[in-house]
Amino acid sequence: MLEQSDVLILTKPFVRADHEFVRGFVYLSEDAITTRIEEVDPSWSFSVNRIEHLDGNAVCHATLIIKGVARDGIGMQVILEKAGEPSKGAATDALKRCARLFGIGRYLLNAPKENEFNKWLAELGK
Numbered sequence: 001m002l003e004q005s006d007v008l009i010l011t012k013p014f015v016r017a018d019h020e021f022v023r024g025f026v027y028l029s030e031d032a033i034t035t036r037i038e039e040v041d042p043s044w045s046f047s048v049n050r051i052e053h054l055d056g057n058a059v060c061h062a063t064l065i066i067k068g069v070a071r072d073g074i075g076m077q078v079i080l081e082k083a084g085e086p087s088k089g090a091a092t093d094a095l096k097r098c099a100r101l102f103g104i105g106r107y108l109l110n111a112p113k114e115n116e117f118n119k120w121l122a123e124l125g126k
Contacts, residue, residue, distance in 0.1 A: 001067055001068055001069065002040075002066065002067050002069050002102075006040045006041075006066075006067060007102075007103060009036070009039055009040050010036060010037075010040055010066075010102050010103050010104050011103035011104065011106065011107075013107055013121065013124050013125050014028060014032055014036070014105070016118060016121055018032035019108075019117070019121070021114045021117075024113060024114065026108055026111045026114070026117060027096070027108075028096065028104070028105045028108070030092055030095065030096070033095065033096060033099045033104055033105070034095075036099075036104055037064075037066055037099065037102075037104070040066060040067065041066045041067045044064070044065060044066045044067075045064075045065045046062060046063070046064050046065075046095055046098070047062060047063045047065075048060055048061075048062050048091050048094070049061045049062055049063060049072075051087050051090060051091070053079060053086075056078060056079050057076045057077065057078055057079060057086075057090075058076065058077050058078075058079055058086035058087045058089065058090040059074060059075070059076050059090060060074065060075045060076070060087065060090035060091045060093065060094040061073075061074055061094070062074075062075065062091060062094035062095065062098060063098070064095065064098035064099060064101075064102070066102060069102075071098045071101035071102055072098065073094045073095075073097035073098035073100075073101060074094060074097065075089075075090045075091060075092065075093025075094030075095070075096070075097055076090055076093060077089035077090040077093060107124060
């Protein structure tokens with residue numbers, strides 16, 4: 001069972017190096033997220049329940065379990081000819097979305113654009 005001390009660890013802001021920007025939006029790296037989860041529950045689990053290809057997208061339905069508490073999420077990635085692994089990308093997106101349901105990185109929903117981000121993150125960490 002998750003305790004308040006676990007929630008405090010899961011929800012605390014990450015260091016700047018754990019953030020990345022794609023097309024102006026800020027994201028956390030998968031490695032940063034899984035490392036944070038392992039701080040709370042070294043035996044956490046992530047299960048891909050189903051992957052579908054719908055309207056040019058790979059859609060992943062998945063479940064993340066931390067200390068016996070489950071959160072379900074859906075991730076998506078566009079399927080392009082000769083481009084990467086859309087099912088894997090959709091699964092990574094689902095992991096990140098499940099993690100946000102535990103509060104991991106939820107503060108990023110209010111994050112400013114990249115040129116203002118460093119100052120904002122520093123203030124958030126105080």
